[in-house]
Amino acid sequence: MTINAHQERPGRTELARVLMSRGVLSADWAPSFAAVPRSFFLPDLMWPFDMETGRSLSVSRLDDADAWFRYADADVPVVTQWDDGQHSGAGPGQVSTSSASMPSVVFRMLRDLDVQPGNRVLEIGTGTGWNAALLAYRLGAENVVTVEVDEAVATEARTALHHFELPVRVIYGDGLRGYPKGGPYDRIIATCGFRSIPFAWVEQSRPGAVIVAPWGTHYSNGDAVARLVVPEDGASATGAFTGPVEFMKARTQRLLPVVHSEYVTDSVADREKSSTPITEGEFMGERFSPQRFALGLRLRHCVHVVAEKRDGARPVWFYGLGDRSWACVVFRDGQAEAQVWQSGPRRLWDEVTATLDWWRAAGKPGYERFGLTVTAEGTQRVWLDDPSDSWEV
Known part of the structure; x- marks a missing residue:
């Protein structure tokens, strides 16, 4: 050769x-x-x-x-x-x-x-x-x-x-x-x-x-x-x-892009509004921050989309894959709290905050403390520290 x-x-x-x-x-x-x-x-x-x-x-x-x-x-x-x-x-x-x-x-x-x-x-x-x-x-x-x-x-x-x-x-x-x-x-x-x-x-x-x-x-x-x-x-x-x-996904397991208009059918302002003290830095972290991975493990059937920051504001959207639930949080530079809107049977932002609380209480575990079990029944179960204490994803 x-x-x-x-x-x-x-x-x-x-x-x-x-x-x-x-x-x-x-x-x-x-x-x-x-x-x-x-x-x-x-x-x-x-x-x-x-x-x-x-x-x-x-x-x-x-x-x-x-x-x-x-x-x-x-x-x-x-x-x-x-x-x-x-x-x-x-x-x-x-x-x-x-x-x-x-x-x-x-x-x-x-x-x-x-x-x-x-x-x-x-x-x-x-x-x-x-x-x-x-x-x-x-x-x-x-x-x-x-x-x-x-x-x-x-x-x-x-x-x-x-x-x-x-x-x-x-x-x-x-x-x-x-x-x-x-x-x-x-x-x-x-x-x-x-x-x-x-x-x-x-x-x-x-x-x-x-x-x-x-x-x-x-x-x-x-x-x-x-x-x-x-x-x-x-x-x-x-x-x-x-x-x-981060890899290209197996072709038969790719997720089709979420169609925003199928979730948000009217004005966001008409939906339930609240605020959160969670900052953009706490939520986003670095590109491969472990809290992002933990959120994916606990928020079943959910996809999130981080928008580009414009004029100091960054919207983050959450879409439920099993229904039409959605949430949006907007982080703004210089503001102590971010605005949140939610709609649908799931309160997705509430699930986000609960997961972040769980991750902090567990000592902010990194990737290596999490694990995966694949079974003959076709289930995928993840766990933290102990395979006997797992949950389905």
């Missing part, structure tokens, strides 16, 4: 140094990182996320190879497909639907997977094929199976893996069904976000198998990495979350 142009670049050396200094790239994965460059699996036209501007940029290897390799070797996510493949043109599309994840996220999840020699691994979400190649380099291509729901993406990844001389079996199909013909598996890893983890994965796992998957609720687009272990009886899988991430 001719890959020197992809390997011998200062950017890769610097990326390795940064990942190792942060404890993300462990010594056992360093040889795979060195041998399998992400750039080999990226298309000539790609859309990396620029951290400074907060936007996806269009970068062509044919037009600017230096910039292309600079982003390929950077710790940034790179979109490789928009709008389920319906997008055309050089600019970004509307919805990103396939990508190469940030290297720091990739190796953090591989660390959580804790593969051992001889392990058989099922990957859900092939994408570019880079993650499968890293696994195959370490375990052997014969021990890795990867499933991709998009036929064009699967074909491109299969071709890249073949050219890299790591001929992983790439299956075009629905990853929610797993791939029983290749099982049983010692490890399963997903590279897209889920709102419900299929029990089929548990059924295709050996006792003691580890499942690593981004999981979250419809409350927000954020996820957390669930690290589940399958017990001897195979009746469930349970484990703690290891930290926050």
Whole structure:
């Protein structure tokens, strides 16, 4: 294989140094990182996320190879497909639907997977094929199976893996069904976000198998990495979350955008009005603040939308997914209290404040104190500290 142009670049050396200094790239994965460059699996036209501007940029290897390799070797996510493949043109599309994840996220999840020699691994979400190649380099291509729901993406990844001389079996199909013909598996890893983890994965796992998957609720687009272990009886899988991430969602589990007009059918001012001493900072926190995750775990069947701040005011909307309940809180700079409006059988803002009180009383737990249990009955149960004290989401 001719890959020197992809390997011998200062950017890769610097990326390795940064990942190792942060404890993300462990010594056992360093040889795979060195041998399998992400750039080999990226298309000539790609859309990396620029951290400074907060936007996806269009970068062509044919037009600017230096910039292309600079982003390929950077710790940034790179979109490789928009709008389920319906997008055309050089600019970004509307919805990103396939990508190469940030290297720091990739190796953090591989660390959580804790593969051992001889392990058989099922990957859900092939994408570019880079993650499968890293696994195959370490375990052997014969021990890795990867499933991709998009036929064009699967074909491109299969071709890249073949050219890299790591001929992983790439299956075009629905990853929610797993791939029983290749099982049983010692490890399963997903590279897209889920709102419900299929029990089929548990059924295709050996006792003691580890499942690593981004999981979250419809409350927000954020996820957390669930690290589940399958017990001897195979009746469930349970484990703690290891930290926050944000992934593109599995296509069959995407939430359609809320239609605001179907909830708010008349003037907001005509609805129940109150105020709250909760500040914008207390509610919002940082992007991956644990209270946001806790809110999603406790506010069942609810989605929230944070609007852009204008003239010092930031509205936040809450919509009930099981009925037409809604709430709106408007935070204003310089004001001690925010205005709240609520409507419908649920008082969603009251649920928000009750959850924040619960989170504070529990000692403001971070992601690692929460966990997830998946059962044969198809339920997803979350817990704080103790799996025996769980609730359904």
